[in-house]
Amino acid sequence: MIVNTYGTPVFVYREEILRTNVARIKKAVSTFGLEERVHLYVPYFANSNPHLFAVLAESGVGATLQTKEEDAHFRAFGLEMKRIVSPTHLTDSDLEYFVGQNVPINVGTGGNLRRLLDLGIRDLRIRVDLSLEGNQKQGIKPSQFEAVKKLLGNRTLYGIHIYPGTSSTLELCLRYQRRALEILHHFPELKEINLGGGFYFDYEEKNDEKQHFDWVVYFSELRKRIDELGVSDNVIFVLEPGRDILADVGIMIVKVHALEKTFGLEYCDVYTDGSYVFIPSSTVKVRQHQLRYFSADFQEKNEEQYNGRPVKLNGCTTLSSDRLFPGIVYVPPALCADDYVLIEDVGAYGATQHLEFLNKAPAPEILVRNNDLVHVISRKGELTDRLRNVPRF
Numbered sequence: 228m229i230v231n232t233y234g235t236p237v238f239v240y241r242e243e244i245l246r247t248n249v250a251r252i253k254k255a256v257s258t259f260g261l262e263e264r265v266h267l268y269v270p271y272f273a274n275s276n277p278h279l280f281a282v283l284a285e286s287g288v289g290a291t292l293q294t295k296e297e298d299a300h301f302r303a304f305g306l307e308m309k310r311i312v313s314p315t316h317l318t319d320s321d322l323e324y325f326v327g328q329n330v331p332i333n334v335g336t337g338g339n340l341r342r343l344l345d346l347g348i349r350d351l352r353i354r355v356d357l358s359l360e361g362n363q364k365q366g367i368k369p370s371q372f373e374a375v376k377k378l379l380g381n382r383t384l385y386g387i388h389i390y391p392g393t394s395s396t397l398e399l400c401l402r403y404q405r406r407a408l409e410i411l412h413h414f415p416e417l418k419e420i421n422l423g424g425g426f427y428f429d430y431e432e433k434n435d436e437k438q439h440f441d442w443v444v445y446f447s448e449l450r451k452r453i454d455e456l457g458v459s460d461n462v463i464f465v466l467e468p469g470r471d472i473l474a475d476v477g478i479m480i481v482k483v484h485a486l487e488k489t490f491g492l493e494y495c496d497v498y499t500d501g502s503y504v505f506i507p508s509s510t511v512k513v514r515q516h517q518l519r520y521f522s523a524d525f526q527e528k529n530e531e532q533y534n535g536r537p538v539k540l541n542g543c544t545t546l547s548s549d550r551l552f553p554g555i556v557y558v559p560p561a562l563c564a565d566d567y568v569l570i571e572d573v574g575a576y577g578a579t580q581h582l583e584f585l586n587k588a589p590a591p592e593i594l595v596r597n598n599d600l601v602h603v604i605s606r607k608g609e610l611t612d613r614l615r616n617v618p619r620f
Contacts, residue, residue: 228525229480229593229601230480230482230525230567232601233591233593233603233607234591234607235480235481235482235500235501235567235590236479236480236481236482236499236500236501236502236505236590237479237480237590237591237592237593238477238478238479238573238577238578238590238591238592238593238605239477239478239479239480239592239593239595240279240476240477240574240592240593240594240595240604241476241477241594241595242282242594242595242596242597243595243597244475244476245279245282245283245286245472245473245476245574246282246286246597248439248471248472248473248475248476249267249283249286249287249288249472250286251439251442252267252442252466252468252471252472253267255442255443255445255446256442256446258443258446258447259446259447259449259450260450261446261449261450261464264460264462264463264464265446265463265464265465265466266289266309266463266464266465266466267287267288267289267465267466267467267468268288268289268290268291268309268310268311268465268466268467269283269288269289269290269291269467269468269469269472269473270290270291270293270424270467270469271290271291271292271293271297271300272293272297272469272579273469273470273473273575273576273579274469274473274477274574274575274576274577274578274579275297275300275579276578276579276592276604276605277300277301277303277304277306278304278594278602278604279473279476279594279604280301280306280308281304281306283308283472284306284307284308288308288472289308289309289310289311290306290308290309290310290311291310291311291312291313291424291467292310292311292312292313292330293312293313293314294314294321295321295324295325298310298324298325298328298330310330311330311331311332311333311421311465312325312330312331312332312333313332313333313335313354313365313388313421313467314332314333314334314335314365315335315336315365316335316336316338316339316365317332317334317339319342322334322339322342322343322346323346326343326346326348331350331352331386332352333352333353333354333386333387333388333421334351334352334353334354335353335354335365335366335367336367337367337371337374337375337378340353340367340375340378341378344378344379344382349382349385350385350386350418351379351382351383351384351385351386352384352385352386352387352388352419352421353367353375353384353386353387353388354366354367354387354388354389354390355367355368355369355387355388355389355407355410356368356369357369357389357391357403357406357407358392365390366389366390369410369413372413372414376413383414383416384414384416384417385417385418385419386417386418386419386420386421386465387407387410387414387417387419387420387421388421388423388465389403389406389407389421389422389423390423390424390425391403391423391425392425393425394425394427394428394470394512395425395426395427396427397427397440397441397444397445400422400425400426400427400440400445401444401445401448403422403423404422404445404448404449404452405452407420407422408420408452408453408456408458411456411458411462417462418461418462418463419462419463419464419465420462420463420464420465421464421465421466421467422464422465422466422467423466423467424466424467424468424469424470426440426466426468426470426471427440427470427471428440428470428471428474428475428572428575430474430514430515430516430517430572431515431517433517435475438474438475438572439471440468440471449464469575470575470576472575473574473575474572474573474574474575475571475572475574476574476575477572477573477574477575477577477578478569478570478571478572478573478574479501479505479506479569479570479573479577479578479590480567480568480569480570481499481500481501481551481567481568481570482499482500482565482566482567482568483497483498483499483562483563483564483565483566483567483568484498484499484500484543484564485497485498485564486498486538486562486563486564493537494536494537494538494539494555495536495537495538495539496538496539496541497538497539497540497541497558497562497568498541498542498543499540499541499542499543499551499568500542500543501540501542501551501568501570502542502543502544502549502551502585502587503542503548503549503550503551504542504549504581504582504583504584504585504587505577505578505581505587505589505590506551506570506573506577506578506580507580507581507582508576508577508580509551509552509553509573510550510552510553513553513554514552514553515552515553515554515556516552516570516571516572516573517570517571517572518556518558518568518569518570518571519568519569519571520558520559520562520566520567520568520569521566521567521568521569522566522567523565523566523567525567528559528561528562528566529559535557535558535559535560535561535562536557536558536560537555537556537557538555538556538557538558538562539554539555539556540552540556540568542585542587544585544587545585546585549585551570578590578592578605583613586613588607588608588609588610588612588613589605589607589608589612590607590608591603591605591606591607592604592605
């Protein structure tokens with residue numbers, strides 16, 4: 228058993244689910260005859276563990292990078308996969324680094340575009356801000372298109388990249404999809420339209436399939452718009468789904484240390500060996516995850532007991548607001564010390580967001596392969612992990 232071998236807290240990922248999530252999107256793509264025209268890239272920062280991306284590489288998926296450090300991860304682990312860079316702004320030296328690596332860049336500022344022109348880059352790509360408010364930090368505004376054309380001179384624009392925003396609904400993504408294709412009116416020579424990421428994943432939905440973004444409708448609409456607008460067969464489409472591919476791949480297991488009832492409060496405090504610093508995105512997004520509960524010998528608590536007593540799940544640190552999730556959760560009445568809480572859907576923006584605040588050592592990450600072999604893909608941090616870059620005098 229993983230918890231007996233590696234202890235808690237621990238992150239556990241399933242290769243089978245990762246491959247299934249990629250296959251779900253590819254199936255929707257092929258349903259509408261777009262398999263030669265749609266390319267998938269997963270943002271590395273969504274879960275920056277190179278072992279997970281090795282599985283994605285085997286599934287024919289590329290990676291979206293932001294920084295030189297991320298590219299260094301790939302080179303250190305010998306990852307051979309397609310890469311693109313979609314930053315807000317790159318320094319000249321970082322821009323030149325990616326040019327030297329032959330990694331395509333979706334530049335989001337006029338300064339970066341001018342630098343690429345100075346470097347003689349032919350396949351030029353820009354990030355475009357299509358938000359109604361025009362307030363995305365990254366992206367050239369449609370009002371700047373004429374200035375872009377003037378900068379390009381007799382050169383053509385190869386591609387555009389858009390971003391609907393994090394956890395965007397199907398309706399919003401379809402609206403951005405339509406507006407992205409309309410950019411062909413401004414740059415008819417485009418060869419690549421990157422429809423970005425941010426696709427919604429429903430953390431509260433209990434049905435595994437219904438949690439995922441509706442790719443069938445999304446690609447049905449894309450096929451329809453391609454045909455209506457007469458988009459050239461030479462135009463390819465790029466998507467960058469991170470959360471939808473990674474979220475339900477991972478779980479986190481924490482151990483209950485104690486339950487304490489404070490007089491006058493309606494809830495009980497459950498103290499665990501977890502902490503919000505392990506999965507800060509849940510607190511930042513004010514999001515609760517689906518939970519399961521297990522006894523000390525790892526027998527699941529009866530589902531009928533789940534609508535039990537109200538509690539707050541806490542870490543054991545000095546921070547009074549150190550809770551794994553905001554607000555109240557309901558646990559089986561029989562929950563007690565030495566039991567386990569299993570937190571679902573933490574494969575995206577989970578372990579990768581670990582905070583050094585409160586000095587908690589990083590939890591180990593475990594990958595369960597399709598043959599049920601268990602691999603440690605990130606070792607548990609040492610007690611002095613926070614001091615690893617502190618020099619001694």
